[in-house]
Amino acid sequence: MPDLRRAGLVTLLVLAAGGLALALAPFDLGAIRLAGVSLLWWYVGLIAPAVAVALAASGLIARGDGEEVVPGDDGTRRPPGGE
Amino acid sequence: MTSFGRIAAWTGPVTFVALASRVFSGEPDGPILVLLAMVAPLVALLRREDRLPPTGATAVLALPGLAVVLWANVLLVVDLGRQHGVEPRVVLPAIAVVLLVPVLARGARVPEPSSAAAPASGGTAIAGSRLGAAGVGGLVLALGMLGASTGATPWRAWALVASRPALVFAEGSVSSTDGRRMAAPATLTFVEPHRVTAVSDATVKVLESDGGRPGVREHTLTRGQSVMLRTGDRLVVSAGTRIRFEQGKRVPAGVPSGVAWADPRGRHGARAGVEVAGVSITMLGAALALLVPGKRVRRVEAVGVPAGAASFALAAGAWGVYAMYAAPDLLVGATMLAPLTELSSVGGAIHGRLIGSVVVVALGALFAGLGSSLAARVIAVGTALAPASVSPARFAPGVWIAICGVAVAFGVSPADPWRVLLVGLGLLACTWAAPALATADRRAWLAGAAAGALTFAALALPAVLGATASTVAAYPALVAAPLAWATARVVRLGGLSKPPKPPALARAPGGVRTHPRDPGRGSTHRFVHGD
Numbered sequence A: 001m002p003d004l005r006r007a008g009l010v011t012l013l014v015l016a017a018g019g020l021a022l023a024l025a026p027f028d029l030g031a032i033r034l035a036g037v038s039l040l041w042w043y044v045g046l047i048a049p050a051v052a053v054a055l056a057a058s059g060l061i062a063r064g065d066g067e068e069v070v071p072g073d074d075g076t077r078r079p080p081g082g083e
Numbered sequence B: 001m002t003s004f005g006r007i008a009a010w011t012g013p014v015t016f017v018a019l020a021s022r023v024f025s026g027e028p029d030g031p032i033l034v035l036l037a038m039v040a041p042l043v044a045l046l047r048r049e050d051r052l053p054p055t056g057a058t059a060v061l062a063l064p065g066l067a068v069v070l071w072a073n074v075l076l077v078v079d080l081g082r083q084h085g086v087e088p089r090v091v092l093p094a095i096a097v098v099l100l101v102p103v104l105a106r107g108a109r110v111p112e113p114s115s116a117a118a119p120a121s122g123g124t125a126i127a128g129s130r131l132g133a134a135g136v137g138g139l140v141l142a143l144g145m146l147g148a149s150t151g152a153t154p155w156r157a158w159a160l161v162a163s164r165p166a167l168v169f170a171e172g173s174v175s176s177t178d179g180r181r182m183a184a185p186a187t188l189t190f191v192e193p194h195r196v197t198a199v200s201d202a203t204v205k206v207l208e209s210d211g212g213r214p215g216v217r218e219h220t221l222t223r224g225q226s227v228m229l230r231t232g233d234r235l236v237v238s239a240g241t242r243i244r245f246e247q248g249k250r251v252p253a254g255v256p257s258g259v260a261w262a263d264p265r266g267r268h269g270a271r272a273g274v275e276v277a278g279v280s281i282t283m284l285g286a287a288l289a290l291l292v293p294g295k296r297v298r299r300v301e302a303v304g305v306p307a308g309a310a311s312f313a314l315a316a317g318a319w320g321v322y323a324m325y326a327a328p329d330l331l332v333g334a335t336m337l338a339p340l341t342e343l344s345s346v347g348g349a350i351h352g353r354l355i356g357s358v359v360v361v362a363l364g365a366l367f368a369g370l371g372s373s374l375a376a377r378v379i380a381v382g383t384a385l386a387p388a389s390v391s392p393a394r395f396a397p398g399v400w401i402a403i404c405g406v407a408v409a410f411g412v413s414p415a416d417p418w419r420v421l422l423v424g425l426g427l428l429a430c431t432w433a434a435p436a437l438a439t440a441d442r443r444a445w446l447a448g449a450a451a452g453a454l455t456f457a458a459l460a461l462p463a464v465l466g467a468t469a470s471t472v473a474a475y476p477a478l479v480a481a482p483l484a485w486a487t488a489r490v491v492r493l494g495g496l497s498k499p500p501k502p503p504a505l506a507r508a509p510g511g512v513r514t515h516p517r518d519p520g521r522g523s524t525h526r527f528v529h530g531d
Helices: A002-024 A026-031 A039-065 B013-024 B030-046 B056-083 B088-106 B123-150 B154-162 B258-262 B270-290 B299-326 B349-385 B392-409 B417-438 B442-464 B477-493
Strands: B186-189 B194-198 B202-210 B213-221 B226-229 B234-237 B242-244
Touching: A002 A026, A002 A039, A002 B030, A002 B270, A026 A039, A039 B030, A039 B154, A039 B299, B013 B030, B013 B056, B013 B299, B013 B349, B013 B417, B030 B270, B030 B299, B056 B088, B056 B270, B056 B349, B056 B392, B056 B417, B056 B442, B088 B349, B088 B392, B123 B299, B123 B349, B154 B258, B154 B299, B194 B202, B202 B226, B202 B242, B213 B226, B270 B417, B270 B477, B349 B392, B417 B442, B417 B477, B442 B477
Parallel strands: none
Antiparallel strands: B186 B234, B194 B226, B194 B242, B202 B213, B202 B234
16 A cells, blocks of 8 residues: 555655744744643644654555565565565 | 664664753754654655665765764763763773674674665664664653653643743752852853852853953852852853852853743744754755665554654653753753753652663663664665675675774764764765655766765865854755755756666576566566555
8 A cells, every 4th residue: 555655754744844834933823822832842742743653653554564575585675476 | 674673773862862952952943853853764664665776886975974973972972971970981992892792793684785775684683673662761761750750741841941930040959059060161141140159169250241341350269269240241161160059040041031942032034944944854864864664564563663753752852841840050051961961959869860870771772772773774885885806794794893983983072962963964865865866877876976975065064164153054965965866866867877787687596587577587677666
């Protein structure tokens, strides 16, 4: 399922970009406090980790469910049973 | 490579300490660094595999980045030893043993050059996996002990610090009782009258600001003597000086209040944007170069490795918050290690020492894990450098030994480990990740890597020589990595590179050369794992 992995990859990059945008946003958007903590830190400390771990885990599992690749005896990589 | 070994090259001690230190001291990029330290390795794990195995030329361009990353971590371990009274002449041989013994004693399964995109696995990688995981686990444990001592969750501690109108020397803080020893030369600016007392004999310089007329007074203080400073005065103290501050007075550091710490001014504006872009390219690019994509992992690993990466970054950030909550006075003459190693006053001396011990052991495990993981990466790349007359399996460990030798030899230099790490990460982004993203063509890759390396060196040199402190000089990858990518694309699209050589044959069991996808064919092309 390479599509799931690729979607996870893109979403991770969007996740990183979201944090950067929040940090640089005008009107101190990232400094707005929710329950005493700034929006930026809620994003970095809670939202981003939860989403990132879920995405990465899904992507890795999807990759694992896909085509298995094993190293050949000369170092080339091939699908099992492909000899 | 198994489980945590996939990211052990990323979770080095310098990264953890720098994240904690920058969050602690309220640097504008603190939260961004935590975010990038968490997301970058996950991006690297999910990407497709390197499409081109290193050649001798690309290995020559890529290895310096790996060497500089190792050197940065060696510098930090030497600093850690110094803080605990262990001389570099003892620490450096120990570092050499930690880095070399796993490779020499257990050996690493060295791949053939054609498969150098895959890391060497075997003993070193397994060791790196276990040690890296143990290091992260130890730091999370120490963080839990710290949280129990302070009695606050990280978010509660953050909220309490962020609402402080001023950062002051707390009652019973070490700086206002036993005195604080300056680990490095420092210039302290006082924003209110403050009496400073020498705990040991010291010579200090006071830069007065009396009605706009600057003046300099030098004081030779014996133990117990004080010097009175007025608003706006600056105190210059040398390394090793131990002085005591007044309880309840403002900490003479760059951060005046909790509000300023929570939302530093430098976080906004064009310069901040350029810096954020620079650090983002540097860290994302370096992660692509340092880490090997995950493939065929068990479900428990698929969850555990990303969770480990997130725990590493979040623990560093939380540590910085706790340090500011418990001991803002550590800002005075702060070294990078201060928030981790000087929290002994928190929760009582015994508890503080226990936390300190766990931190030292955990950082040591992180270093050993990073060393094992880097060794696997260097050996994988180093095989491409082996001359025809020498077996790659014998040659590649020699490359690792040489890199370790250089890193240890320069381990006592006065360089800042964080700046050195950024140079190493930036180099990797320019000479490895950027051209690899642009093309799988060998010559185009090499042209891009060479352009990136030269540009990086030209931009970084003024900063190394101390001539400039511009943002581009601080993050040369900001310019060099896109240039490396563009050069590789132009060379490939412009047809400047020769067509690829006929592919090598894959040898099937039994010695018959076959096509990997079509066993009936008598020739083959190399199977490249990717999309």
